[in-house]
Amino acid sequence: xxxxxxxxxxxxxxxxxxxxxxxxxxxxxxxxxxxxxxxxxxxxxxxxxxxxxxxxxxxxxxxxxxxxxxxxxxxxxxxxxxxxxxxxxxxxxxxxxxxxxxxxxxxxxxxxxxxxxxxxxxxxxxxxxxxxxxxxxxxxxxxxxxxxxxxxxxxxxxxxxxxxxxxxxxxxxxxxxxxxxxxxxxxxxxxxxxxxxxxxxxxxxxxxxxxxxxxxxxxxxxxxxxxxxxxxxxxxxxxxxxxxxxxxxxxxxxxxxxxxxxxxxxxxxxxxxxxxxxxxxxxxxxxxxxxxxxxxxxxxxxxxxxxxxxxxxxxxxxxxxxxxxxxxxxxxxxxxxxxxxxxxxxxxxxxxxxxxxxxxxxxxxxxxxxxxxxxxxxxxxxxxxxxxxxxxxxxxxxxxxxxxxxxxxxxxxxxxxxxxxxxxxxx
Ligand SMILES: NC(=O)c1ccc[n+]([C@@H]2O[C@H](COP(=O)([O-])OP(=O)(O)OC[C@H]3O[C@@H](n4cnc5c(N)ncnc54)[C@H](O)[C@@H]3O)[C@@H](O)[C@H]2O)c1
Ligand SMILES: CC(=O)N[C@@H]1[C@@H](OP(=O)(O)OP(=O)(O)OC[C@H]2O[C@@H](n3ccc(=O)[nH]c3=O)[C@H](O)[C@@H]2O)O[C@H](CO)[C@@H](O)[C@@H]1O
Numbered sequence: 320x321x322x323x324x325x326x327x328x329x330x331x332x333x334x335x336x337x338x339x340x341x342x343x344x345x346x347x348x349x350x351x352x353x354x355x356x357x358x359x360x361x362x363x364x365x366x367x368x369x370x371x372x373x374x375x376x377x378x379x380x381x382x383x384x385x386x387x388x389x390x391x392x393x394x395x396x397x398x399x400x401x402x403x404x405x406x407x408x409x410x411x412x413x414x415x416x417x418x419x420x421x422x423x424x425x426x427x428x429x430x431x432x433x434x435x436x437x438x439x440x441x442x443x444x445x446x447x448x449x450x451x452x453x454x455x456x457x458x459x460x461x462x463x464x465x466x467x468x469x470x471x472x473x474x475x476x477x478x479x480x481x482x483x484x485x486x487x488x489x490x491x492x493x494x495x496x497x498x499x500x501x502x503x504x505x506x507x508x509x510x511x512x513x514x515x516x517x518x519x520x521x522x523x524x525x526x527x528x529x530x531x532x533x534x535x536x537x538x539x540x541x542x543x544x545x546x547x548x549x550x551x552x553x554x555x556x557x558x559x560x561x562x563x564x565x566x567x568x569x570x571x572x573x574x575x576x577x578x579x580x581x582x583x584x585x586x587x588x589x590x591x592x593x594x595x596x597x598x599x600x601x602x603x604x605x606x607x608x609x610x611x612x613x614x615x616x617x618x619x620x621x622x623x624x625x626x627x628x629x630x631x632x633x634x635x636x637x638x639x640x641x642x643x644x645x646x647x648x649x650x651x652x653x654x655x656x657x658x659x660x661x662x663x664x665x666x667x668x669x670x671x672x673x674x675x676x677x678x679x680x681x682x683x684x685x686x687x688x689x690x691x692x693x694x695x696x697x698x699x700x701x702x703x704x705x706x707x708x709x710x711x712x713x714x715x716x717x718x719x720x721x722x723x724x725x726x727x728x729x730x731x732x733x734x735x736x737x738x739x740x741x742x743x744x745x746x
Contacts, residue, residue: 321386326510327352333402333437335430337364337395339377339581339642340447340475341408343482346383348406349393351511356402357395360433368395374670376641377482399434404507406445407431408475413585421592422451422585431458438462443469443503449528449582451589455521459496471495471504472521474528479580479640490514494524532586533600538572539583540603543610546574546741550617556741557723574741576692576721577610577647579636584608584645611650614690614721614740618655621717621738622687628661628714630686633693634672638722641670648692649673668695683712694722701726706733 330353334345337359345357359365367373371385387393399405409426427448434444444462446455455472462468472494477485491508493516495501501518508516519527542560549556560571578584587604591597619625634648635641643649648664652674655662664674665682683689689709691698701709710716710733718730721740730737738744 321350321383321390323350323352323386323390323392324510325352327354327392330354330404330507331356331402332404332406332507333358333399333434335399335405335407335434336409336426336448337368338408338410339479339482340477341406342368342384343377343380343477343486344406344408344447344475345393345395346380346387347483347486347511348507349387349390350383353392353507353510355387355393356400357393358397358399359395360397362397365395365397374641376639376668377480379483383483399437401437401439402442404443404445404503405434405438406447406507408447410581411448411450412581413588419592420585420588422454422589424450424454427454427458431462435462438466438468440467441469442466443471443500443507445504445507446470446472447475449474449532449586449589450525451593452522452525452529453593454525455494456496459521469495469497469500469503470521471500472524473504473508474524476528476531479637479642487511488514491516492519492524492527493517494519494521494527496521526590529586529590532583533590533603535572536578536583536587536607537599537603539575539578540606542572542574543577543606545571547613549741549743550745553743553745555739555743557739573723575610575647576614576651576740578607579644579646579648580642581644584636608650611647612654614647614651614692614719615654615658617738617740617745618688618690618719620745621719622715624687626659627687628663628685629655630682630689630713631662631664632666632682632689632691632698633668633695634664634666634674634676635669635693635695638694638724639668639696641668643669643672646672646693651690651692666693666695667697668693679709680712683709686713687715688717688719689713691718691720691722691725694724699724699726701729703729703732706730706735710734 349355414423636646663682716735
């Protein structure tokens with residue numbers, strides 16, 4: 320049972336964009352007593368939320384949304400309405416133009432245009448979407464010509480897979496276009512955030528968010544470069560990283576088939592677009608983007624041919640989530656198909672995927688190799704029986720694990736030859 324608080328002080332909040340971020344945020348505000356209007360231009364999305372009929376791998380999200388709707392505090396619709404506060408959670412993808420990557424602000428600009436008719440003097444707008452430094456100030460310049468509004472950027476920092484916990488417990492950084500805006504935004508977040516809330520200016524808050532994700536991207540790039548080096552000189556990168564991490568000040572991240580998702584794989588480009596000094600950041604991005612092709616080469620080396628049937632396990636951008644945006648699997652599968660391979664993808668977690676998905680049986684039937692691209696619990700937990708059934712169907716008992724998560728002993732017992740990305744067996 321969801322307990323509904325009464326900290327909202329009768330304030331009305333319009334949350335624009337009800338995706339991975341907007342829906343939990345709108346629901347959280349509703350159960351804390353605000354009168355919330357959740358807005359999404361996608362009619363299908365609004366309908367599935369109203370009917371509590373959406374797919375999610377996020378723990379407890381369905382219960383939270385149900386509680387919010389049943390409390391009468393959350394209404395969802397396709398058009399905005401008058402409110403005291405507008406919180407914007409629309410996508411900010413990366414677009415490529417003449418070889419230059421930059422933030423696509425079209426969804427944000429459209430969202431602002433759509434709320435304009437409802438804005439009144441004294442309203443507060445909070446942008447949660449991730450944006451390049453300077454964007455909030457630019458928007459303020461335009462909006463403040465007609466009305467006295469307050470504007471703040473409060474970047475969202477929750478980790479997919481653990482969203483509801485982090486939404487409450489994470490510290491927040493709020494950057495206002497002026498002090499009053501930041502203070503007003505703080506009043507909203509402190510109704511449900513148990514972490515600390517830090518106030519700054521809008522441009523700094525924008526940069527803070529990008530720095531966090533860039534820090535992680537660069538560190539993953541280092542792990543991926545170590546994997547390539549270890550393959551080249553015959554060392555198992557996983558063992559080497561584990562031992563290096565025994566040092567008190569070393570914490571190397573994990574190599575893998577590449578970096579995906581709507582955040583880490585794109586946000587560093589928003590710094591690159593703003594500064595010619597972003598050299599390490601750009602190199603790290605390119606290195607992580609090179610990993611899917613590295614995986615394809617490893618597959619060809621293992622099966623010792625340039626064609627055949629590949630069974631892919633896991634197409635989401637990481638384990639135990641349903642999101643396939645910018646997923647390394649998209650590039651691995653695309654490249655294999657371009658080169659003439661037959662590819663079958665199996666992933667029961669994925670919400671959707673650009674290539675067709677199939678059953679486990681269909682994926683492994685006649686496969687030359689199985690390739691694990693996402694660390695879903697299901698693949699960690701295959702038992703002897705499950706592996707035996709797979710072994711009966713495949714053509715060659717070969718498996719490449721790009722995440723180092725499968726139970727090697729059990730697969731070897733089932734007759735499989737196991738390869739792991741970065742294991743130094745550059746066959
Ligand atoms: N997904 C994450 O884990 C995460 C974490 C932190 C920050 N962010 C940032 O939050 C923002 C939103 O990301 P997301 O993953 O929730 O995206 P999403 O695609 O899951 O959801 C965005 C929603 O906005 C809707 N939308 C688009 N334009 C609209 C408009 N004009 N009016 C109303 N609705 C509109 C879309 O239909 C969609 O349902 C992005 O800037 C992202 O970088 C995301
Ligand atoms: C700084 C930070 O923590 N930011 C988080 C991040 O969330 P995320 O889900 O995108 O982050 P990750 O879990 O790191 O995954 C990203 C990709 O990197 C691969 N990866 C990961 C670790 C590793 O050692 N080796 C890897 O190869 C992984 O498979 C996947 O493809 O951005 C959100 C939006 O801005 C933030 O809100 C959220 O706090």
